[in-house]
Amino acid sequence: MMNMKSCKYNCVGIERDFECGKEVWLGSDYCVLHVDFPRNKDSIEYKELSVEKEKKLKEKAAKGDFNFEGAILEGIDFYQQPILMLNCRKAHIHGDVNFGGSVIYGEVRFSQSKICGHVNFSWTTINGDVYFNNAEIDGELNFSYSKKIKIADFGHIIVKKNVDFNHAEIGNYINFIGANIEGKFMLIDARVGGEAKFDGTKILGDAYFNRAKFNLNPDICIYNNFNRIKLFGDSYFPDIEVKVETGFVDSSFKSSGIFEGINKYGLSFEGARLKNTCFRNCDLSNVKFQNVIFENCELSTSKWENNIIPEYRAYLKARLDARTVADTYRRIRQSLQQEGAYDKAGKFYVKEMNMNKEVYREEEKWISWILYNILHYGTGYGENLGYIFFIFLVSWIIYIASVFSNPNNNLIIAVGSSLLSIFTALFVYVFARKISR
Ligand SMILES: [Zn+2]
Numbered sequence: 001m002m003n004m005k006s007c008k009y010n011c012v013g014i015e016r017d018f019e020c021g022k023e024v025w026l027g028s029d030y031c032v033l034h035v036d037f038p039r040n041k042d043s044i045e046y047k048e049l050s051v052e053k054e055k056k057l058k059e060k061a062a063k064g065d066f067n068f069e070g071a072i073l074e075g076i077d078f079y080q081q082p083i084l085m086l087n088c089r090k091a092h093i094h095g096d097v098n099f100g101g102s103v104i105y106g107e108v109r110f111s112q113s114k115i116c117g118h119v120n121f122s123w124t125t126i127n128g129d130v131y132f133n134n135a136e137i138d139g140e141l142n143f144s145y146s147k148k149i150k151i152a153d154f155g156h157i158i159v160k161k162n163v164d165f166n167h168a169e170i171g172n173y174i175n176f177i178g179a180n181i182e183g184k185f186m187l188i189d190a191r192v193g194g195e196a197k198f199d200g201t202k203i204l205g206d207a208y209f210n211r212a213k214f215n216l217n218p219d220i221c222i223y224n225n226f227n228r229i230k231l232f233g234d235s236y237f238p239d240i241e242v243k244v245e246t247g248f249v250d251s252s253f254k255s256s257g258i259f260e261g262i263n264k265y266g267l268s269f270e271g272a273r274l275k276n277t278c279f280r281n282c283d284l285s286n287v288k289f290q291n292v293i294f295e296n297c298e299l300s301t302s303k304w305e306n307n308i309i310p311e312y313r314a315y316l317k318a319r320l321d322a323r324t325v326a327d328t329y330r331r332i333r334q335s336l337q338q339e340g341a342y343d344k345a346g347k348f349y350v351k352e353m354n355m356n357k358e359v360y361r362e363e364e365k366w367i368s369w370i371l372y373n374i375l376h377y378g379t380g381y382g383e384n385l386g387y388i389f390f391i392f393l394v395s396w397i398i399y400i401a402s403v404f405s406n407p408n409n410n411l412i413i414a415v416g417s418s419l420l421s422i423f424t425a426l427f428v429y430v431f432a433r434k435i436s437r
Contacts, residue, residue: 007031009070018069032056033071050074088113110135132157143168165190176201193217196224206233215243253277286310290328300341307347326355346383353381382430392423
């Protein structure tokens with residue numbers, strides 16, 4: 001046997017280390033698949049190598065061998081071809097990757113790969129996990145109408161154009177943790193059996209989650225994580241379906257957001273910055289808004305059961321302090337007021353003031369506490385015209401009656417008229433407050 005030079009490519013694998021050891025390409029240290037292209041794209045060397053790489057690709061594929069770990073290729077195009085398993089970990093593809101319509105019987109690995117063109121896996125059937133974690137894609141990433149994927153791991157991926165998962169079917173979780181999407185992100189009508197993992201995902205374009213269904217298999221789900229997600233474009237979440245608790249903690253909606261038909265499962269927006277975000281016809285009874293910054297938001301078409309927020313329930317279980325609950329009521333009340341929904345805002349104002357009263361009670365500030373009680377039971381904190389009108393009317397009748405029966409009693413006149421003037425002032429205050437809105 002001749003002492004043949006063998007390809008130096010090796011890397012530490014996930015399951016096993018990979019060593020190429022194939023015959024090297026013309027005086028280089030690497031084989032035809034692992035050798036890099038010459039700089040000059042128009043050179044004869046480039047074209048020659050390109051032809052050889054393509055030949056090798058087809059040769060391997062014909063044997064059913066789709067292991068292209070670390071390969072440097074111009075492009076991969078296996079349109080509608082059955083494949084056992086596909087490994088392009090750490091590969092560098094100068095053009096497009098196209099497996100559209102293919103059936104893949106095992107896993108697909110593109111972890112840490114660099115792809116300069118588009119990636120197309122639309123209409124594929126993949127009976128395994130898909131790993132694109134830490135990959136970098138200059139073009140679009142398309143998995144629309146793909147089926148049977150188990151785990152879809154796209155953690156820390158960078159995609160320069162659109163990401164399309166419309167109508168995709170994923171059995172286990174979908175992971176875009178720490179991903180950076182510079183185009184649009186689309187998950188319209190997608191069905192995900194497991195959890196949504198979008199912690200810290202950054203989406204520069206518009207985001208579409210319309211009618212996406214998560215947790216179809218609730219046994220494998222604990223928590224959907226959209227915490228710290230940054231949405232720079234318009235974002236759409238109408239009729240998304242979740243079956244376990246879902247966090248949007250510290251998320252940022254920087255342009256606009258739409259939520260519609262939120263169901264009974266709890267969503268948490270704790271510490272989120274919501275700009276131009278509307279909650280249309282949602283049941284917000286289990287939605288947490290602690291420390292949220294509402295900026296031009298819409299909440300008025302949604303409802304809270306008995307106007308009670310989950311923070312208040314946490315307070316009753318001694319899990320949250322009165323001040324935080326009062327503050328959360330204030331944030332919701334101010335948002336409702338900004339919308340002009342004064343009736344609803346008024347109801348939240350009463351709740352807010354009651355929580356303030358609790359704060360005074362806890363801090364033993366009794367004078368403020370007594371004042372708040374008078375305002376509460378006298379006027380419903382200025383929200384209840386009925387109370388004060390009733391008090392005003394009754395005291396007026398008593399006063400007139402007393403003056404009539406004791407016309408020369410100066411004490412009755414002095415005390416009665418001063419009390420009456422206080423009630424009149426309160427009545428006018430509440431009345432003016434109501435109609436000036
Ligand atoms: Zn090699």
